[in-house]
Amino acid sequence: MGKAQKKTGKGRLDKYYKLAKEQGYRARSAFKLIQLNKKYAFLESARCCIDLCAAPGGWLQVASKYMPTNSVIVGVDLVPIKPIPRVVTFASDITTAQCRNLIRSEIKDWKADVVLHDGAPNVGTAWIQDAYSQSELVLMSLKLAVDFLIKGGTFVTKVFRSVDYNNLIWVFNQLFGKVEATKPPSSRNVSAEIFVVCRDYLAPKHIDPKFLDPKHVFKDISSSTSTDKGTSANNSQANVFQPEKRRRKRDGYDDGDYTLFKKISASDFVKNPDPISILGSVNKISFDTEEEKQWLDLDITTSDVKANCDDLKVLGKGDFKALLKWRLALREEIGIDLKTKHADEITETVELVEEIDEEQQIQEELQRLNTEAQARTKRERRRANEIKTKTIQRMQLQMTAPLDIGLEQNDASLVGQEDIFDLGNAERGLRNKGAVPILATDEDMPDDEDPPHEASGGEDEDEDVALDSDGEREKKLSALEATLDGMYESYQEKMKERDAKYRVQQTREKHGRLEEWHGITEEKDDDDETDSEGGWDIMEAAKTRTDGDSSGDESEEESSLPAHKRNRAEAVDPPSNKRRKLVADLGDRQPTNPATQVWFSQDVFQGLEDVADNSEADEDAVMEYVVDNDEEEGWLQEDTSASEAEDKMVLQESGDDNEDVEMWDAADENIDVSKRDHIKKYGLVTAEAVSIAQRLANRQTTKTHLVNEGFNRYSLNSKDDLPTWFLDDEAKYYKANIPVTKEAVAALRARQRALDARPIKKIAEAKGRKKMRAAQRLAKAMKKAEGVNATSDLSEREKAQQIEKLMRKGTSKGKPKKEVKVVVAKGAHKGVKGRPKGVKGRYAMVDARMRKEVRAKKRKEKASKSRKRS
Numbered sequence: 001m002g003k004a005q006k007k008t009g010k011g012r013l014d015k016y017y018k019l020a021k022e023q024g025y026r027a028r029s030a031f032k033l034i035q036l037n038k039k040y041a042f043l044e045s046a047r048c049c050i051d052l053c054a055a056p057g058g059w060l061q062v063a064s065k066y067m068p069t070n071s072v073i074v075g076v077d078l079v080p081i082k083p084i085p086r087v088v089t090f091a092s093d094i095t096t097a098q099c100r101n102l103i104r105s106e107i108k109d110w111k112a113d114v115v116l117h118d119g120a121p122n123v124g125t126a127w128i129q130d131a132y133s134q135s136e137l138v139l140m141s142l143k144l145a146v147d148f149l150i151k152g153g154t155f156v157t158k159v160f161r162s163v164d165y166n167n168l169i170w171v172f173n174q175l176f177g178k179v180e181a182t183k184p185p186s187s188r189n190v191s192a193e194i195f196v197v198c199r200d201y202l203a204p205k206h207i208d209p210k211f212l213d214p215k216h217v218f219k220d221i222s223s224s225t226s227t228d229k230g231t232s233a234n235n236s237q238a239n240v241f242q243p244e245k246r247r248r249k250r251d252g253y254d255d256g257d258y259t260l261f262k263k264i265s266a267s268d269f270v271k272n273p274d275p276i277s278i279l280g281s282v283n284k285i286s287f288d289t290e291e292e293k294q295w296l297d298l299d300i301t302t303s304d305v306k307a308n309c310d311d312l313k314v315l316g317k318g319d320f321k322a323l324l325k326w327r328l329a330l331r332e333e334i335g336i337d338l339k340t341k342h343a344d345e346i347t348e349t350v351e352l353v354e355e356i357d358e359e360q361q362i363q364e365e366l367q368r369l370n371t372e373a374q375a376r377t378k379r380e381r382r383r384a385n386e387i388k389t390k391t392i393q394r395m396q397l398q399m400t401a402p403l404d405i406g407l408e409q410n411d412a413s414l415v416g417q418e419d420i421f422d423l424g425n426a427e428r429g430l431r432n433k434g435a436v437p438i439l440a441t442d443e444d445m446p447d448d449e450d451p452p453h454e455a456s457g458g459e460d461e462d463e464d465v466a467l468d469s470d471g472e473r474e475k476k477l478s479a480l481e482a483t484l485d486g487m488y489e490s491y492q493e494k495m496k497e498r499d500a501k502y503r504v505q506q507t508r509e510k511h512g513r514l515e516e517w518h519g520i521t522e523e524k525d526d527d528d529e530t531d532s533e534g535g536w537d538i539m540e541a542a543k544t545r546t547d548g549d550s551s552g553d554e555s556e557e558e559s560s561l562p563a564h565k566r567n568r569a570e571a572v573d574p575p576s577n578k579r580r581k582l583v584a585d586l587g588d589r590q591p592t593n594p595a596t597q598v599w600f601s602q603d604v605f606q607g608l609e610d611v612a613d614n615s616e617a618d619e620d621a622v623m624e625y626v627v628d629n630d631e632e633e634g635w636l637q638e639d640t641s642a643s644e645a646e647d648k649m650v651l652q653e654s655g656d657d658n659e660d661v662e663m664w665d666a667a668d669e670n671i672d673v674s675k676r677d678h679i680k681k682y683g684l685v686t687a688e689a690v691s692i693a694q695r696l697a698n699r700q701t702t703k704t705h706l707v708n709e710g711f712n713r714y715s716l717n718s719k720d721d722l723p724t725w726f727l728d729d730e731a732k733y734y735k736a737n738i739p740v741t742k743e744a745v746a747a748l749r750a751r752q753r754a755l756d757a758r759p760i761k762k763i764a765e766a767k768g769r770k771k772m773r774a775a776q777r778l779a780k781a782m783k784k785a786e787g788v789n790a791t792s793d794l795s796e797r798e799k800a801q802q803i804e805k806l807m808r809k810g811t812s813k814g815k816p817k818k819e820v821k822v823v824v825a826k827g828a829h830k831g832v833k834g835r836p837k838g839v840k841g842r843y844a845m846v847d848a849r850m851r852k853e854v855r856a857k858k859r860k861e862k863a864s865k866s867r868k869r870s
């Protein structure tokens with residue numbers, strides 16, 4: 001789980017949570033409705049919508065956004081819902097007649113085109129009031145829906161896969177033309193919730209009340225559950241002893257426990273008197289406590305047992321038996337059960353074993369190994385199948401809204417799949433790839449610890465003798481340069497780490513260079529090996545590294561080299577000084593990694609090669625990696641924002657219809673076009689560029705003149721084989737000085753100011769709220785003033801005074817914020833918990849440093865004010 005993800009509550013702060021925050025939705029569930037609507041498109045044409053169980057209002061926000069203006073939207077929940085523009089809400093229990101009457105009075109004789117229900121009992125603050133179970137709530141919502149829905153209308157409801165699921169679906173099918181159950185991508189995988197979209201309401205003249213009566217709808221199941229308590233255990237037994245053949249009685253999930261994943265601690269499993277039902281009902285046996293971890297080190301806990309404990313849902317009969325045996329052995333080991341074998345019995349067994357002839361032993365051993373291997377392959381195959389099914393399911397459910405940003409990355413069911421396209425890993429992989437030749441070069445070198453320039457005195461002596469003096473000097477020189485380069489790079493690294501200013505400068509420089517850089521110039525290197533590396537390789541490498549965690553090893557290996565060797569190695573093939581363009585044709589390469597194979601074995605990828613052969617357009621099915629680095633100009637993406645400019649690697653998946661994504665093709669590279677595109681999008685962004693443009697516009701210069709100016713002593717320098725530090729220095733100081741005009745700088749500043757002044761959405765909303773409150777205050781004051789004016793008890797003078805007072809209040813800025821006393825947590829206040837002594841009213845404990853910061857801020861403000869005045 002990533003850092004940003006909250007550890008508790010199913011990692012609540014997932015991408016949809018963040019997206020919801022970003023887009024101003026009150027609940028992440030809003031995306032479920034967006035995705036459902038994307039698939040079934042019921043909101044766009046709806047004129048009236050009723051949302052049952054609507055708090056906090058995420059779905060209402062979506063409805064109000066997607067439904068036509070002037071449509072009627074009504075939201076009901078046990079808890080009050082904060083106002084939403086164009087939406088009427090009230091607090092009521094959807095299972096009551098009062099709720100029905102409220103809706104009726106709201107929509108009058110209209111009929112609803114859509115009825116939504118996302119209710120869940122025991123959710124929200126009013127959970128105590130929830131008397132109904134989820135399924136009953138669904139039925140209640142259906143009862144309301146059939147009352148208000150128009151013929152052909154749509155009812156969307158959330159159901160959980162429980163014992164009642166099939167009965168509910170059956171009822172839906174009686175009342176609607178089309179009933180589909182679906183799980184939108186934003187619905188968490190661990191949740192057993194499913195959304196049923198019932199379309200084409202049949203609007204029968206008479207509906208048998210039994211259809212909507214929980215007693216009748218859920219009768220069968222409840223009777224079976226009450227009489228069949230034993231079957232649940234039997235079912236567990238069946239799960240364990242006939243995992244392949246079993247016909248599970250799909251009881252669904254326990255009420256209130258709608259998670260798909262169940263875990264039990266090893267001690268619970270070992271100590272529980274009914275291990276079989278545990279094996280049949282949980283997904284994993286975990287070893288968390290110290291004692292349990294010690295059990296992992298015991299001989300009886302073989303690697304097979306560990307693997308089996310990890311995922312019980314994929315085990316076969318033999319595996320379950322092995323687990324039960326292990327449990328018995330462990331119980332004996334830890335003294336829960338008495339040892340059954342006496343010492344003499346054991347001796348006897350040993351003697352017996354000795355008697356068995358050797359060949360038979362080998363046969364048995366072979367057979368055992370075979371069975372084990374078979375079981376393992378079977379397990380692997382089953383796992384692969386499961387992964388494949390889940391992937392396909394996800395792809396089917398995946399909708400192409402921009403919000404569907406990928407699949408859940410933390411889903412354990414997609415092991416391996418998520419990191420195929422993990423850019424971070426790929427980047428690391430690439431770096432490590434770059435390191436491979438480095439290490440290889442090092443290994444090829446004589447196995448001594450001497451620095452390169454001293455190597456000639458070691459085992460290389462014979463070779464050195466053969467060298468003429470020039471060659472020798474050259475060799476020494478290049479070795480020296482390599483060392484220098486390495487040292488320079490590590491110096492830069494250290495500077496970067498230490499000096500914040502330097503970092504800012506670097507970033508600025510990078511940004512500065514962004515403008516100067518016009519696309520990807522193919523830097524064809526002599527080093528074919530690196531150039532021929534495709535994006536595929538990188539992905540593969542990244543994947544392998546993640547799997548085997550070898551990246552750490554390699555980098556460790558690298559860092560374990562002596563410093564001078566490392567430096568030399570980097571100098572031999574300085575990966576950080578190259579921008580590589582890696583184009584991988586998917587058709588050319590065969591994935592070797594099983595996870596990758598699973599990914600590409602999906603139906604959607606079938607026939608890709610054929611199509612690629614036939615159509616030129618499909619060459620776009622190429623993944624393009626562009627690797628950049630700190631020293632070189634940044635990657636010129638569409639967005640030049642600081643964070644993106646700092647991204648070192650960008651993966652683009654291009655397609656004909658995707659105009660947003662530019663395809664950088666080495667063969668079809670057109671610097672001018674990309675430059676023009678960039679200018680079109682962002683305008684001129686450097687003072688130099690604006691100055692030149694002004695000169696051109698004012699006819700102070702001509703195109704030919706500019707072209708001629710481009711050929712100068714700065715542009716014709718060959719940069720081949722020059723050390724990095726020298727090139728860096730040159731980039732800083734050795735460049736043509738293009739004159740900039742005051743106007744150009746002013747124009748750019750003005751543009752930046754305009755950009756800065758553009759309020760972000762939140763600010764705009766806050767301003768809107770403020771305005772609305774001010775208007776409300778004024779309206780209230782005016783109403784009161786009218787009242788005062790109308791009274792006959794007051795004299796005209798008193799009336800005027802009161803009205804003036806009221807209007808002053810109405811136009812004031814609202815209640816002044818209560819002053820918060822700042823208490824610095826030092827001296828007597830240090831470490832004080834609760835209210836510090838002698839402090840009255842609202843207070844805030846602050847760090848001493850914070851006060852300094854506040855003072856510094858005030859000082860700065862004061863200074864800037866006085867500067868403005870003068």
Ligand SMILES: C[S@@+](CC[C@H](N)C(=O)[O-])C[C@H]1O[C@@H](n2cnc3c(N)ncnc32)[C@H](O)[C@@H]1O
Pocket residue numbers: 026027029030052053054055056057058059060076077078079092093094095118119120121122123124125126130137
């Ligand atoms: C998952 S939330 C709904 C979220 C909502 N769709 C949204 O997007 O903001 C479930 C809601 O059902 C409400 N609820 C549960 N039982 C209810 C009942 N009997 N009547 C009305 N609302 C109920 C809860 O108060 C809770 O707010």
